[in-house]
Amino acid sequence: MHERQRAVARTTRRLLLAAGLMFGFGFALVPLYNAMCEVVGLNGKSSNLTGAASAPQESAGQPPGLGREVTVEFVANTNADLAWDFQPKVARMKVRVGETAEAVYVARNRAAHEVTGQAIPSVAPGLAAKHFHKIECFCFTEQKLAAGEQKDMTVRFRVDPELSDDVRTVTLAYTFFDLHKAPADAHAGHTAAGG
Structure with missing residues (x-):
């Protein structure tokens, strides 16, 4: 039972890390998107x-x-x-x-x-x-x-x-x-x- 709790905790940490990385990546994409739109005239x-x-x-x-x-x-x-x-x-x-x-x-x-x-x-x-x-x-x-x-x-x-x-x-x-x-x-x- 103790091994199962550690596995659940490890999976939870990995999921939280993945969610945090996706959140950060989403914010990092905004300036990149704006720069690309500016260069190529995309999105007007x-x-x-x-x-x-x-x-x-x-x-x-x-x-x-x-x-x-x-x-x-x-x-x-x-x-x-x-x-x-x-x-x-x-x-x-x-x-x-x-x-x-x-x-x-x-x-x-x-x-x-x-x-x-x-x-x-x-x-x-x-x-x-x-x-x-x-x-x-x-x-x-x-x-x-x-x-x-x-x-x-x-x-x-x-x-x-x-x-x-x-x-x-x-x-x-x-x-x-x-x-x-x-x-x-x-x-x-x-x-x-x-x-």
Whole structure:
């Protein structure tokens, strides 16, 4: 009987170790996935290149004012766990390719306490992602809102003139997540599995 208890304890330790490793591996995959999406333009994620790579093409010999216009649509979503109102000030705008444009989103915290959120951007169609450059964006950093606080959040962007002429509309979507809620839930599940 004593040997059976040791075998059960050994199996339990192995299962807990395996669960812990899988949990850690899951968290390690998130930055890897984001990096891969950024590099290959998968899932509509765009490059955040700045500087020479995102400089307007006019400086490379393209006459100013001859760029075509595309419509950029703005979409806002929040994760179900985030008690924020989040929306763009304008739903769409026409922008000239190669020129810098600016859009503003508004976020309001409905919770009775401070909440820290992180916006995850997505660009559609996926082929347009590598031609959509965010120069400044609220999605680059965490956003903290006090209880009841409302804040304007700006994104400055440029659509590359190399965007295919077939693409006439580009959609920029953001989903805000509660930075502290997701890890806490995952940790609670891990603790329950370990107990």
